[in-house]
Amino acid sequence: MSFGHVAIEMVTVSLPIALGWVVSRLGLMSEGFERELSRLVLDVALPALVVSSVFGATKLPGAGELLQVFFGMMAFFVLAFIVACVLCAVMRVPKTSLSSFRFIIMFGNCGFIGFPVITAILGKRALLYATIGLIPSNLFIFTLGIMMFRGIDGGWKAVCRGLLDCLKMPTLIASLIVIVCMATGFTDWGFVGDSIELIGQMTTPSALLLMGASIAHYQPLSMLTNWRAYVAAAGRLVLVPLAGMVMLRSFGIAPGIIAVLVLESAMPVASNGTLYAIQYGADTKPMMQGTFISIVASILTIPFVMMFAAA
Template sequence: MSFTSVALQMLTVSLPILLGWCIAKLGFMKAEFERELSHLLLQVALPCLVLSSALGDDVTLPSIADTFSLMGLSFVMYVVATVIAFAVTAALRVPKGTECSYRFAVLFGNAGFIGFPVISAVLGKQALLYASIALIPPNFLMFTVGVMLFSGISGGLKTQMRNIAACCKSPGLIASTAVLGIVLTGWTDWGVLGDSISIVGTMTTPAALLLMGSSIAKYRPLEMLTNWRAYAAVAFRLVVVPVACLAVARLWPGMTPMFIATLVLDMAMPVGSNGTLYCLQYGKDARPMMQCTFLSIICSILTIPLVATLCG
């Protein structure tokens, strides 16, 4: 993968984002419509896209050993990212009460909502299958460790079990688990049902990119650009964490270049949008989280081709 070829792919992805920004500014995408469209994508279209990655005669399924190796490496990458996230927060001396936002920003990228369209555009459908498998451990971590960053551990075992139960009901996780079942059984031919699922899944990428652009339109640029700590956190999220994970992946036995590129690009995505929701839910200051999210979306247009080139 050359920097130029990936940059052209990112430019292709960026133009719908720009269109989403324009139509939001023109008033064509109201807040209520965005909420409903986002709900539709997360609950229906994105799971269909995940499922479709493992369906069809042209799909090459990884072996069972490779499947569990992908999941294991994905988990290890998030352990590495966790260590980096806590170290960065300590080094930046962030104001008390905002540590959770910076830790979340460094640790969790938008691997599903943004990651799937980008990985599909840059690496193709086969990489989307690998990403779906690798997403299973991070999904559990997002709804357990991610929530604990904001809520603390005062809720005890009952609260954490509730978070795990909520994670198990996530359509995205259910779809990823179904993909794991498809890989283990080798049943990729779902006939007309599989074709229908693929049709619904195709709406994910354009709709997600338009929504990303409309979400950027809501931010006040000057307010989003004045926090130096957000720049540091975003640099670690988009560059340092993926490079560290790349080093780990190259030491992991049995990893092909495509496996490595898929997992590392997953770690190079912008800050996860759940962070802002968690801030609001647990009464934290959402501004640092929003600043990190905004900067990461803008900067990722340049950093993702850089990381892809390093993987190449």
């Protein structure tokens, strides 16, 4: 996979993002509409895309491959946590912003943005692997991600509540359906499958338009003044994916699986971070700065990272 191929795909993906920014600035997408469309994508279209990834598959991943994906992504998060702690210590991040910067480095938008980008660059089969990788991603973000902002108040009861919330997510339920389909070889859903696939096709354009619209809500100058946000975004977009790639290669993971996991880990910051910062009274500005920089920079960093992943 050449740098040029990935760059062209990212340009293709970037045009709907730019359009989303334009229509939002023109007032054609209100915040209320964006909120409802985002909910529709997360609860309906994205799960449909996940389930449809198994339709018509002639060669399904074996149990060994699925375990490589699952534990490979788990290893990525352990590595990301270490990188987050080290980078924050080196940057001497103030205690009031520590949770935000750790979250920026650790958690990428693996599903909402990750799935459309993975499909565009690696194809539909790669989405099967990405679906499995999303399971540990959700488990971590709804437990450790929340604990970063809330602290350890509530103990194990709070962790269990986070896990229960995670298990209720339509996307995670869809991922489990995919696992059952792969285990049973049931990939032909007939006209029902055609309908699900049709609904899933709205995910990519909708998610990219929403990504562009989200950029339009930021004040660019105020988002570019924190040097720590640049370092944290670089950790999220470049350092964690490349370090994880080296780690997985040392484990002997299959190259195709590495490419998917590296690409998933190279996504911009997960939007949950801003919501958690607001909910638990953390400083939202560094969270928003890191999110903004990572969204814009990812258009350039993803081809760079994938060039190394394919080498």
